[in-house]
Amino acid sequence: MTSQNSLPVPVTAQPAGALTGTISVPGDKSISHRALIFGSLAAGTTTVKGLLEGEDVLRTAAAMRQLGAQVTRNKDGSWEVTGNGVGALREPDDVLDMGNSGTAARLLMGLVASCPFTTFFAGDASLHKRPMGRVGRPLEEMGALITSRSGGRFPLGVTGRNLMPIDYELPVASAQVKSAILLAALDTPGITRVTEPKPTRDHTENMLRHFGAAVKMSAREDGGRVIEYQGQQELTPADIIVPGDPSSAAFIAVAASILPGSDVTITNVGLNPLRDGIFITLKEMGANIEIMNLREQAGERVGDLRIRASTLQGIEVPPERAPTMIDEFPVLFVAASFAKGKTVMRGLEELRVKESDRLAAMAVGLKACGVTLEELDDGLIIDGNGSAPMGGGRVVTHLDHRIAMSFLILGLAANNPVTVDDGRVMETSFPGFIDLMGSLGAKMAREQAE
Numbered sequence: 451m452t453s454q455n456s457l458p459v460p461v462t463a464q465p466a467g468a469l470t471g472t473i474s475v476p477g478d479k480s481i482s483h484r485a486l487i488f489g490s491l492a493a494g495t496t497t498v499k500g501l502l503e504g505e506d507v508l509r510t511a512a513a514m515r516q517l518g519a520q521v522t523r524n525k526d527g528s529w530e531v532t533g534n535g536v537g538a539l540r541e542p543d544d545v546l547d548m549g550n551s552g553t554a555a556r557l558l559m560g561l562v563a564s565c566p567f568t569t570f571f572a573g574d575a576s577l578h579k580r581p582m583g584r585v586g587r588p589l590e591e592m593g594a595l596i597t598s599r600s601g602g603r604f605p606l607g608v609t610g611r612n613l614m615p616i617d618y619e620l621p622v623a624s625a626q627v628k629s630a631i632l633l634a635a636l637d638t639p640g641i642t643r644v645t646e647p648k649p650t651r652d653h654t655e656n657m658l659r660h661f662g663a664a665v666k667m668s669a670r671e672d673g674g675r676v677i678e679y680q681g682q683q684e685l686t687p688a689d690i691i692v693p694g695d696p697s698s699a700a701f702i703a704v705a706a707s708i709l710p711g712s713d714v715t716i717t718n719v720g721l722n723p724l725r726d727g728i729f730i731t732l733k734e735m736g737a738n739i740e741i742m743n744l745r746e747q748a749g750e751r752v753g754d755l756r757i758r759a760s761t762l763q764g765i766e767v768p769p770e771r772a773p774t775m776i777d778e779f780p781v782l783f784v785a786a787s788f789a790k791g792k793t794v795m796r797g798l799e800e801l802r803v804k805e806s807d808r809l810a811a812m813a814v815g816l817k818a819c820g821v822t823l824e825e826l827d828d829g830l831i832i833d834g835n836g837s838a839p840m841g842g843g844r845v846v847t848h849l850d851h852r853i854a855m856s857f858l859i860l861g862l863a864a865n866n867p868v869t870v871d872d873g874r875v876m877e878t879s880f881p882g883f884i885d886l887m888g889s890l891g892a893k894m895a896r897e898q899a900e
């Protein structure tokens with residue numbers, strides 16, 4: 451895996467002209483992880499088209515092989531996953547290396563919690579800092595044994611047991627924690643119930659249904675949701691077409707909005723209503739985004755986006771919208787830096803425990819690029835003057851793909867080039883980012899080694 455084993459590769463984005471063209475973005479990361487996991491649990495073969503071949507997802511592919519599934523890539527780029535049924539995983543003979551991926555880490559901790567063996571997990575320096583107790587605690591309540599460093603952090607071991615179902619209210623809005631509990635529930639007799647005060651992405655629930663399992667979801671009056679799963683249902687192999695990742699499309703949507711004269715179409719973008727907050731927000735700021743061709747594909751809403759440049763206004767983003775665009779705030783901060791007036795973004799304490807502390811990393815980098823802002827405990831207030839910020843400066847990415855890509859987008863439209871100290875980590879979620887941006891007319895280049 452490239453981002454771990456080589457020297458840092460700085461990347462510079464130069465001020466560029468309009469972006470134009472029609473492209474598609476790599477497959478959705480959340481759905482790709484789940485396609486490999488659920489394919490590995492169904493008895494028989496599932497074919498997956500459009501899988502994201504980024505490092506994070508390749509970690510899940512490797513882990514599922516270690517756990518006994520067959521996972522192979524066909525010559526045409528599709529993937530085949532063959533499992534032996536729920537409850538049929540085997541003990542891995544080595545540590546599962548989750549690299550930079552919080553999703554792989556947390557989902558697989560849940561998956562192995564009901565397996566009668568111990569699984570050891572490790573990851574990179576970023577993952578070792580991230581909170582895992584949020585997953586460990588409910589799994590321990592179900593009966594699994596977690597042995598970890600203090601604070602429940604990686605590296606850690608999960609010893610699986612015969613679990614008991616729980617009734618659990620999520621203390622943080624996290625699809626990863628919800629999914630970990632549902633994965634632990636798969637081979638647990640009885641009904642496991644998860645309540646989420648604020649709805650989070652529901653790809654796990656959608657995919658369980660796609661594989662033929664019954665999942666009960668009910669809305670609460672206060673806007674929350676209850677998900678109930680009766681354990682020990684069989685899963686039936688079901689082919690999957692992974693839509694383009696809206697989180698990746700967001701970088702291009704912002705770039706096309708802030709670069710005058712741009713006109714870009716992104717085909718086949720996942721538009722699950724629990725993921726589309728960024729497009730709603732950009733439109734509220736005055737972005738010209740047209741959604742075309744809305745359709746349903748393997749239980750997920752998909753469409754094409756046409757984005758034309760426009761002038762943006764500062765707005766107050768409703769904090770309750772945060773879970774539907776949690777990964778898109780770094781690039782929204784960039785959009786807000788070009789808007790006229792204040793953009794207030796709050797309710798974002800979760801951004802402090804992503805691949806990096808995204809509030810701190812973005813605030814430092816944006817200030818270095820001449821953006822006026824106030825950093826709060828739970829968000830940023832960005833005060834734009836409606837024109838391009840100064841840019842310049844070299845930004846530290848802290849092993850965080852979204853920090854790297856956000857600042858490269860800023861560099862395309864600022865008055866001076868922007869350099870990120872290490873672009874390798876972009877491979878985790880968006881392989882080919884620099885070339886794809888180049889095909890639209892962007893100027894981005896890796897620094898040549900001496």
Ligand code: S3P
Nearest residue numbers: 480553623624625626627776777
């Ligand atoms: C994800 C859930 C979110 C998101 C992450 C992917 C998922 O994390 O930030 O990139 O696939 O379930 P949280 O559950 O920590 O909010």
